[in-house]
Amino acid sequence: MEELVLASLDSTVFDVDNLIENIAYKSTDGNVVNENFDPNLLESKFRQAMSILQDYQVQTEQNIKHLEEACEKERNTWANSVAQLEELYQSTYTGQQELEMRISVISTKVIQIGHQLESKSNPRQQLIDARTTAKYLERFLDANDDVSLMFQDASKLEQAAHIIHQLYNVLQELPDEPKFIEAKTKVKERYLAIEDELLLEFSRAQVRNDKKAMKKYIKLLSKFKGHNDCIQNFITDCLKGYFDNPNIDIFYSIPQLFTKVSELINELFDQPEKVIERLIITVYTEKLAPYVRDQLDAYVRNPDLDNMEKYLQTLYTLSKKATKLSNDLQTQKISDDPAFLHKLNQHVFKSYLKTYSKYEINCLEEKFQVHLERVESTGGQRRIKPTGLR
Numbered sequence: 001m002e003e004l005v006l007a008s009l010d011s012t013v014f015d016v017d018n019l020i021e022n023i024a025y026k027s028t029d030g031n032v033v034n035e036n037f038d039p040n041l042l043e044s045k046f047r048q049a050m051s052i053l054q055d056y057q058v059q060t061e062q063n064i065k066h067l068e069e070a071c072e073k074e075r076n077t078w079a080n081s082v083a084q085l086e087e088l089y090q091s092t093y094t095g096q097q098e099l100e101m102r103i104s105v106i107s108t109k110v111i112q113i114g115h116q117l118e119s120k121s122n123p124r125q126q127l128i129d130a131r132t133t134a135k136y137l138e139r140f141l142d143a144n145d146d147v148s149l150m151f152q153d154a155s156k157l158e159q160a161a162h163i164i165h166q167l168y169n170v171l172q173e174l175p176d177e178p179k180f181i182e183a184k185t186k187v188k189e190r191y192l193a194i195e196d197e198l199l200l201e202f203s204r205a206q207v208r209n210d211k212k213a214m215k216k217y218i219k220l221l222s223k224f225k226g227h228n229d230c231i232q233n234f235i236t237d238c239l240k241g242y243f244d245n246p247n248i249d250i251f252y253s254i255p256q257l258f259t260k261v262s263e264l265i266n267e268l269f270d271q272p273e274k275v276i277e278r279l280i281i282t283v284y285t286e287k288l289a290p291y292v293r294d295q296l297d298a299y300v301r302n303p304d305l306d307n308m309e310k311y312l313q314t315l316y317t318l319s320k321k322a323t324k325l326s327n328d329l330q331t332q333k334i335s336d337d338p339a340f341l342h343k344l345n346q347h348v349f350k351s352y353l354k355t356y357s358k359y360e361i362n363c364l365e366e367k368f369q370v371h372l373e374r375v376e377s378t379g380g381q382r383r384i385k386p387t388g389l390r
Helices: 002-010 016-028 039-141 147-151 154-173 178-208 211-221 227-239 250-268 272-300 305-330 340-377
Strands: none
Touching: 016 039, 039 154, 154 178, 154 211, 178 211, 178 227, 211 227, 211 250, 227 250, 227 272, 250 272, 250 305, 272 305, 272 340, 305 340
């Protein structure tokens, strides 16, 4: 009986009616209408089943109570842990704020000390530079002192460039009196010599692709008048041999060149946009313009009808390609001036656009003349359109 009741309780869905039927069936062996039916036996079985259910209820309630107590104990444990963590977090947050305030105070003091040191260090360095410059200026003013040996050590080129730049600037402020003329001449000669040496070293570094050395010499040359020569030499070396192939598609090669060189320019120069503009100007004026001229001049030298048609078609094709090239380059933000590339295009095609209408009219007139002669040769008559005037 106990197994029957517990089996019913353990089933997924507890059906009390089904349990009663099973108890009655098991107690009477299914013979509830037999004359041997014993109702007392059936009653005792039901009471036994009810006792089992009551015991099961008591046990279940005890289990629930134990589980609730365990849950409450665990809840209290975690609540205490959370409270401790909150207290620790608050303490840590307060400590972090105090630390940030201390860091801020220390940073302010460090900056103040740095400014004080800089205010004392800069005049001291300026004084040292002034004394060094004065020493070399005195030697340049001495007609009997050959100072050229000071600047012949290649390992001290950077130091020599710094000194000669300062001397050059100082002497520019002196009047053109006889006692300064010779010193000015010597300094200028040495200034130009060191400038040439810096340009040469820059070119050598570019050949070696030594970016660190290139950047150093660009910085040194930025103080000299030859800084523009440095930029132009850099551009010339970048273009060297790039467009020598006569079969090259120049309109395809120019964007490739820009992509290749622009990253290096951004890495080396303090104002890369100016260098990139100068590179594009050089490419348009020294490479694209001669290419366009070579393509068109062959037709102009023999201006018959066939050559004029080819000239006009080639001019149209070149102008279209150049416009597309400029639009493609403009998307790469070459210049802040939106009309920069348009102006370069105009410069390249300006002379051809001036004569375009003349060549177009001449070509049309010759075409019409050929057609008229063809019509007349077949017996046709030229008709003169009436004007309405008598």
